[in-house]
Amino acid sequence: LASGVATAKVDQTFPHIDSNNGRHALMVDGKPYLILAAQTNNSANYAAALPDVWPVVEQMQANTLVIPVAWEQVEPQENAFDFSFVDTLIAQAREQDVRLVLLWFATWKNNAPHYAPSWVKLDNQRFPRVKTEDGKTLNSLSPHYRSTLEADKKAFVQLMRHLKKVDRERTVIMVQVQNEVGTYGSARDYSETAEEIFQQPVPQKLLTDAGRKAGKEPGNWETVFGEDADEFFHAWHIGRYVDEIAEAGKKEYPLPLYVNVALRNPFNPGQPGQYSSGGATDNVIPIWKSAAPHIDMISPDIYFRDHKTATRVMELYARDDNPLYIAEIGNDQPYARYFFDALGHGALGFAPFGMDNTKYSNYPLGAKTMDETVIKPFAELYRVFGAMGAEWAEISLNHRTWGFSEPVDTYSADKALWNAKGSDGEEKPEKDPEDNTQRQDLGDWTAEITYGRPAFWIEPPKGNSPASGGAVIAELGKDEYLVVGYHARVNFSPSKELVGEQYTFERVEEGHFDDGEWVFERVWNGDQTDWGLNFIEQPHVLKVKLATYKTN
Ligand code: N0T
Known part of the structure; x- marks a missing residue:
């Protein structure tokens, strides 16, 4: 995989992704590793919440915890860094014998800068937000300002430097850069600054890499991409922004880095802005691949309960140039069986969301309440695959695999999600x-x-x-x-x-x-x-x- 990082000598025991003819494996301690994860709810990124996290990880028999680290908590005042939560987390993960995937909640957390420090999110002069076509300001930071990029990058570099210093055991195996990037409510930024960039020629790299418009004369975004220009422009610039942060982080400490995606419905997508525009939705995966070579994978967050849509998403994101990793999936019973489809597509791992006892539920996306009945369908699968994680991941890297899950959905109509219309089968x-x-x-x-x-x-x-x-x-x-x-x-x-x-x-x-x-x-x-x-x-x-x- 293109990691883009020129390391003098490659340490095979350092976490990395291996690929073999379009099949992939995450390597940890020099061996293939199957990520059988639990992801916490949001706001579990404080020491006080951790006692509510570990019991669920244990009951689930997960080998990995996926948990946020927020920019606001590591750099509450500019240039004053505090990694005490990261240290506590790593120490406890070691006691639990669990590996960690960290989520860098910064410029974008589901479109908004809510997890950025106050000195960022309250200073719209220095860190401007996206403007809509009719001049409204949205609560989503624009990707077009060096000031924002440099500030986020500096904090991310500090995080990676800190991991390098404290994590000699490599408890942290992977980092997600931002969370569900993109903008709701506008296809792109229409500010004056953005307009100027929008009028410039489409970068040659994108034209060459994406191959979609091969042979076309270079031109500006509109002449090259027509109707898709606004969305593709936003995707490219967010991709470049995230890539620069990833590149700088990898220079410090070259862990595998990925982005997660707030999906659009592949059968009934709607318009960019109705879904998170600029994120790596299925229509812009090639743009993201071109824009962000330091991002090892683009990973779907699956909150479609129905078989048809959930399995279609996996087909779209399992690619020769993109290992499938289920970055999030709802924790309710219907989703558990999609674990088999993920493995069939050679997935590196699976991370049901909201697996903790913090007494929050993201229903209707996930289960209404957290209890043993929620945990059990995942635990059954993790027990079996946990006992053969390395062997399965090795087989998956080198052999053909096929996954199946029960195709007829049984959940009631009131649990169908608002954006799943058009993909639910007819009775x-x-x-x-x-x-x-x-x-x-x-x-x-x-x-x-x-x-x-x-x-x-x-x-x-x-x-x-x-x-x-x-x-x-x-x-x-x-x-x-x-x-x-x-x-x-x-x-x-x-x-x-x-x-x-x-x-x-x-x-x-x-x-x-x-x-x-x-x-x-x-x-x-x-x-x-x-x-x-x-x-x-x-x-x-x-x-x-x-x-x-x-x-x-
Ligand atoms: C997810 C989670 C968390 C089919 C929602 C999903 C997590 C973020 N966002 O609990 O906030 O941090 O990545 C957005 C789903 C939109 C509706 C999809 C309906």
Whole structure:
């Protein structure tokens, strides 16, 4: 991956991202690392809140805590830095044996400068805000002023320098730069300063990298990008702003850096400004890639409950040039099963949001209240994948993987979110078993995943209530797959390559990994395999060997 940082000697034990033919892994302590995270609510970034955080991390069996560090708390007065919260956090994380991902809440936190210090957010002369086309001032800082960029950059550099000094154990493995950047209420800044820049030619780098307008004569934003000019301009300039901060931070301490995205609905996007304009929404990923080479990945925040939209988002953000990392996802039950889709797309990790006991809930995005029933669906998955995090991440870096989750949504209409309109499926009067069936061509074999049927016999799948099933399949070698499922039946049949052949499970082993080695526990056979692989109350880890045989 383009880290853009010329380090004299590369320390392989330092956190970094490895890529292999469009597959990716986060490397920590020299080994692939699967991020099984809990993200706190906002405002958990004070020592007083931490006792409400760790118990949930532990119950979830998370290996990583994702938590903010605010500009206002580290530089309350200009040039007077205070990293005592970071020190407390790191010390406690070590006691808990948990790694940290820090969120740099600064110029933009969901569009606004709320987390910037007072000396920034109250000084609109020195740190100007975005102006709308009709001259209103929005509470979103403009990306066009050196004064703002330099101030944020200076604080971020101090943070990274501090980590370098205090974190010899590398408890902090990654940092998010800003939070859901962009502007609500305007496609871009229309101030006089912004207008001047808008009239200038589109940077050649963008024209070359994005390739979209290849062959076009260089021109200004409007002549090159037409209707998209305002949004693309804002995205480019926020991307450049964030990149300069990232570059400076990496020079101090080259941790992997990423941005998270307030998504637009991929099926029904609306207009820039209705969603956070300038953030790396699906339509401007190439612009961001060009603008921000020091940002290792662009990571979606998923608050679409429905299967169709949640899985579409993953397809859009899992790219050869962009490892998928689920930077946030709602913590309510329907979202847990999307863990399987994320793994299928080779995700580096998964971070449900609002996992603490601070007695806040971001419902309707997430669960209404925090209790064991909220934690359990995630804990079930983390328990199994936590025991094989390094092995899974290694497999995922080097082998093909496919993920599935139950496709028929079961949550009630009142839980559908306001911006999910247009993506929710229509109610069907009759239930068709095909709706609860997914098929995937794996090459020689085709996998079939069905949901909500008894383990024994061929009853058609009715779906689970609530929808909760999923499975992930990794190709280990010829005719050999690793399969982990939950509330689902997984079966295999010959693809066209093998059609007409007699076939059977040659051997299905249940087991686990120990230090990279597969440890066999027992063979699944008889009722456990006669109708397919039935994953019922808990996920199991199976190694499946398929075979064909001749009858003459
Ligand atoms: C998220 C979180 C936190 C489908 C919301 C989501 C977090 C931020 N913002 O609790 O504030 O810091 O990144 C915005 C979702 C907009 C509506 C999406 C409906």
